Amino acid sequence: MTAALFPLSDPPPRRIKRTTxxxxxxxxxxxxxxxxxxxxxxxxxxxxxxxxxVYEQVCExxxxxxxxxxxxxxxxxxxxxxGGAVSFESHPSMHNSxxxxxxxxxxxxxxxxxxxxxxxxxxxxxxxxxAESETSFELRVLKNSSDGLGHVYGCQENYESExxxxxxxxxxxxxxxxxxxxxVLSLLxxxxxxxxxxxxxxxxxxxxxxxxxxxEDEFETHGAIFDSISPEMVNAFVKxxxxxxxxxxMLLRVVVKHVAFRPQRRYLTSFLASRMALCAxxxxxxxxxxxxxxxxxxxxxxxDMGGFxxxxxxxxxxHWLSQFCAKSFLSLASTxxxxxxxxxxxxxxSDSNMADLPEYVKFASVSLVLDMIEAGETGTLPVLxxxxxxxxxxxxxxxxxxxxxxxxxxxxxxxxxxEFLNSAKRFVENTSIQWRGESxxxxxxxxxxxxxxxxxxLDSNSTNAAMGKVDWxxxxxxxxxxxxKASWTDRKKIDLRYHELSSEGYFSRLLKGKPEVSxxxxxxxxxxxxxxxxxxxxxxxGWMIREFAGSExxxxxxxxxxxxxxxxxxxxxxxxxxxxxx
Numbered sequence: 001m002t003a004a005l006f007p008l009s010d011p012p013p014r015r016i017k018r019t020t021x022x023x024x025x026x027x028x029x030x031x032x033x034x035x036x037x038x039x040x041x042x043x044x045x046x047x048x049x050x051x052x053x054v055y056e057q058v059c060e061x062x063x064x065x066x067x068x069x070x071x072x073x074x075x076x077x078x079x080x081x082x083g084g085a086v087s088f089e090s091h092p093s094m095h096n097s098x099x100x101x102x103x104x105x106x107x108x109x110x111x112x113x114x115x116x117x118x119x120x121x122x123x124x125x126x127x128x129x130x131a132e133s134e135t136s137f138e139l140r141v142l143k144n145s146s147d148g149l150g151h152v153y154g155c156q157e158n159y160e161s162e163x164x165x166x167x168x169x170x171x172x173x174x175x176x177x178x179x180x181x182x183x184v185l186s187l188l189x190x191x192x193x194x195x196x197x198x199x200x201x202x203x204x205x206x207x208x209x210x211x212x213x214x215x216e217d218e219f220e221t222h223g224a225i226f227d228s229i230s231p232e233m234v235n236a237f238v239k240x241x242x243x244x245x246x247x248x249x250m251l252l253r254v255v256v257k258h259v260a261f262r263p264q265r266r267y268l269t270s271f272l273a274s275r276m277a278l279c280a281x282x283x284x285x286x287x288x289x290x291x292x293x294x295x296x297x298x299x300x301x302x303x304d305m306g307g308f309x310x311x312x313x314x315x316x317x318x319h320w321l322s323q324f325c326a327k328s329f330l331s332l333a334s335t336x337x338x339x340x341x342x343x344x345x346x347x348x349x350s351d352s353n354m355a356d357l358p359e360y361v362k363f364a365s366v367s368l369v370l371d372m373i374e375a376g377e378t379g380t381l382p383v384l385x386x387x388x389x390x391x392x393x394x395x396x397x398x399x400x401x402x403x404x405x406x407x408x409x410x411x412x413x414x415x416x417x418x419e420f421l422n423s424a425k426r427f428v429e430n431t432s433i434q435w436r437g438e439s440x441x442x443x444x445x446x447x448x449x450x451x452x453x454x455x456x457x458l459d460s461n462s463t464n465a466a467m468g469k470v471d472w473x474x475x476x477x478x479x480x481x482x483x484x485k486a487s488w489t490d491r492k493k494i495d496l497r498y499h500e501l502s503s504e505g506y507f508s509r510l511l512k513g514k515p516e517v518s519x520x521x522x523x524x525x526x527x528x529x530x531x532x533x534x535x536x537x538x539x540x541x542g543w544m545i546r547e548f549a550g551s552e553x554x555x556x557x558x559x560x561x562x563x564x565x566x567x568x569x570x571x572x573x574x575x576x577x578x579x580x581x582x
Contacts, residue, residue: 083107
């Protein structure tokens with residue numbers, strides 16, 4: 001008989017060699033929360049509280065909850081003893097306008113379970129602080145991705161990942177060396193301009209009525225001086241700085257578009273686009289169309305700075321832009337960290353989830369897929385042929401019927417997710433049990449989410465399995481319950497108030513009837529509200545904030561180090577040995 005009649009058995013699967021557990025990389029979330037007045041019906045626009053006032057009052061309430069420390073590079077930012085950081089996301093020209101966004105970042109952690117607990121503790125912290133803020137208004141906070149005017153904001157994800165390998169790593173480091181030189185040159189050219197602005201601001205502040213607040217130290221003094229300059233002068237100053245840094249930005253764009261994180265961007269793009277079917281939160285647009293994600297509809301590129309020209313990429317490198325064009329004025333030495341093989345990969349195609357299951361699967365699955373990519377296990381993963389167009393098409397179809405072109409033929413979002421899940425299962429099976437870490441839980445919850453969506457795809461009336469688990473579908477069911485004759489305003493109210501972090505929020509009401517969908521208990525959340533996870537990179541930072549906040553020694557901190565004391569007695573204290581700054 002010929003060998004063809006008795007084919008050889010398949011070769012045994014290749015064992016994956018690892019020295020660290022799966023899904024144990026550094027990761028964190030940044031979430032922008034929108035503040036609103038609960039009942040503004042009898043108020044005119046000019047009567048609503050200015051965004052800066054709201055932010056300051058919410059921050060005061062947060063400081064009453066736990067010790068904090070001022071940020072090193074942003075006078076309005078402060079860090080929490082629980083490991084996170086709070087920032088004001090508003091352009092200076094809009095400080096006196098209503099609205100405004102409060103951004104709170106989780107501490108950097110290595111466990112998806114701990115990250116979920118950190119995120120939920122921050123959700124409760126900002127909700128409590130908004131309710132307890134000392135204003136004459138009844139304030140609420142929304143954890144969503146788009147307001148009633150169509151402004152897009154929300155969540156960004158951060159992961160430690162391998163920036164390049166082999167010759168690409170050599171090229172990356174060579175370009176970073178050139179960028180470092182350009183950073184120094186830009187600083188030297190900018191110094192006379194900065195000096196002139198400082199002198200102008202100092203003279204302007206001498207003839208201005210002093211503000212009724214206590215200036216804590218030199219950081220706030222400098223901010224007060226520049227606040228005295230007219231907006232026209234500030235805008236001119238910013239334009240000149242942009243012109244000076246323009247060559248640096250152009251070279252940096254080459255790095256982020258063509259050199260850094262090449263395999264991650266290639267394979268993660270299709271994963272993130274299809275992930276909307278599981279983890280999007282839904283959005284009702286001004287024409288009454290229901291979309292899976294408002295953030296996805298705003299995406300216009302795959303990899304870019306994110307904000308320099310108003311662009312909205314999938315992979316955001318604004319933190320690199322800040323390193324070379326903003327922090328350079330305070331810390332040239334910190335650019336050394338850019339040579340590390342491990343860098344921070346930031347993802348902008350991400351919604352602010354209310355439900356625990358999609359929130360967990362959102363970042364836990366990305367961490368596992370990154371493990372696969374870095375191990376070279378990418379042979380069966382689908383790749384989008386027209387990424388931006390495919391993202392928009394998937395986001396526009398809440399029925400999940402749309403098929404987009406890939407290197408494997410046309411596929412639906414759910415089919416792409418199943419391909420990634422099946423590949424991840426094989427990857428975990430081929431990994432030694434001692435290195436599997438939290439991956440088996442990730443696979444189980446990922447499968448649960450796909451199964452819930454799969455039931456809906458088979459029968460559009462079968463939504464029970466998804467209620468409280470799938471944000472976009474839970475919200476859609478609530479909107480549809482109003483009936484066909486409901487006005488856009490009434491439907492939009494549900495769209496927005498689904499994300500309200502209060503007992504009156506529609507998801508909160510839904511959760512009361514389905515407590516079993518919660519993945520955490522209150523004890524876990526309270527623990528992370530008090531302190532970061534032990535052993536995490538944020539643990540030392542949190543300890544130092546508790547030690548020095550409110551003491552005679554002034555403390556200002558960043559993610560990686562703190563400056564303690566004043567004047568010549570100031571000391572720098574490094575927090576960590578890990579390589580990535582979040």
